[in-house]
Amino acid sequence: MDLAKYGPWALIVGGSEGAGAAFARKLASDGFKLVLTARKTGPLEDLAAELRGQGAEVRTLSADLKQLDVLDQVRKITDDIEVGLLVFHAGANDTRGNFVELPREVTQGVIQITVVGQSDFARHYGGLMCQRRRGGMILCGSLSSYMGAASLAAYTAAKAYSRIFSEALWSECGAFGVDVLHLNVGFTGTPAMARLGMDISQAQSPDDLAQEGLDNIANGPVWIAGGEANWERARQRSVIDNRREAIEKFATPPRDVMEEKE
Numbered sequence: 111m112d113l114a115k116y117g118p119w120a121l122i123v124g125g126s127e128g129a130g131a132a133f134a135r136k137l138a139s140d141g142f143k144l145v146l147t148a149r150k151t152g153p154l155e156d157l158a159a160e161l162r163g164q165g166a167e168v169r170t171l172s173a174d175l176k177q178l179d180v181l182d183q184v185r186k187i188t189d190d191i192e193v194g195l196l197v198f199h200a201g202a203n204d205t206r207g208n209f210v211e212l213p214r215e216v217t218q219g220v221i222q223i224t225v226v227g228q229s230d231f232a233r234h235y236g237g238l239m240c241q242r243r244r245g246g247m248i249l250c251g252s253l254s255s256y257m258g259a260a261s262l263a264a265y266t267a268a269k270a271y272s273r274i275f276s277e278a279l280w281s282e283c284g285a286f287g288v289d290v291l292h293l294n295v296g297f298t299g300t301p302a303m304a305r306l307g308m309d310i311s312q313a314q315s316p317d318d319l320a321q322e323g324l325d326n327i328a329n330g331p332v333w334i335a336g337g338e339a340n341w342e343r344a345r346q347r348s349v350i351d352n353r354r355e356a357i358e359k360f361a362t363p364p365r366d367v368m369e370e371k372e
């Protein structure tokens with residue numbers, strides 16, 4: 111990764127485990143200094159110690175992206191440094207259910223992280239990058255963004271926002287020499303998925319996902335990770351005609367239906 115273009119500091123939002131940790135390890139080995147955020151202090155501090163042991167400068171912050179002042183919290187440890195790369199990685203879904211039945215705080219949390227959070231972080235750090243006329247942003251999303259799915263209404267809609275937002279931002283920031291990539295994530299074997307009890311043996315590895323993201327930062331606006339099968343899934347979910355039939359055929363099934371199929 112080009113340190114002169116995207117350095118000297120990389121901020122990884124959701125940078126404690128899974129692909130977030132893989133981004134951190136790869137960037138540290140390329141000489142980047144790192145700011146890592148997540149909620150759980152254990153994995154965050156373990157990773158920071160590992161990277162410091164290899165000579166990297168690392169700052170950490172335990173903060174919940176659902177908090178309204180989270181950007182202010184992160185700014186307290188970044189206002190004195192130059193963040194040339196933002197990786198906004200956090201935002202998986204852990205609660206499924208009908209939108210009208212889920213507690214408002216659950217669905218609002220999804221919107222707060224992926225819609226409000228990505229927008230606020232991109233505005234602040236992207237704005238500074240555009241002033242400097244260099245830098246890059248990788249905003250992580252999901253294959254689910256191509257189609258609304260039962261039990262995932264807020265998640266699929268928030269991820270669609272992230273993808274479309276990234277496309278517009280790519281166009282705007284590109285004029286200032288700043289790369290924007292929407293990294294569209296498919297099934298990946300992260301600790302978050304393992305904690306949900308999912309069989310991750312066939313999933314893409316977090317390491318490969320992070321490498322795909324870094325390799326394609328200049329190939330925006332959207333990069334669908336995980337190979338041709340995922341590009342095909344995105345095509346199937348993107349049809350304009352016969353939307354009803356397409357949703358019945360291709361939408362991510364509710365988890366209880368998935369479990370019945372297994």
Ligand SMILES: NC(=O)c1ccc[n+]([C@@H]2O[C@H](COP(=O)([O-])OP(=O)(O)OC[C@H]3O[C@@H](n4cnc5c(N)ncnc54)[C@H](OP(=O)(O)O)[C@@H]3O)[C@@H](O)[C@H]2O)c1
Binds near residue numbers: 130199295
């Ligand atoms: N894994 C998949 O199969 C899959 C599929 C499609 C899309 N994606 C996308 O890929 C991204 C990463 O997913 P993931 O599976 O690694 O799980 P994740 O739950 O998003 O966790 C990734 C990182 O974000 C942190 N994080 C999660 N929620 C947070 C919060 N509320 N506040 C602050 N930090 C938070 C986690 O640490 P803490 O838990 O300690 O906070 C971890 O470091 C997400 O955007 C997700 O939508 C994943």
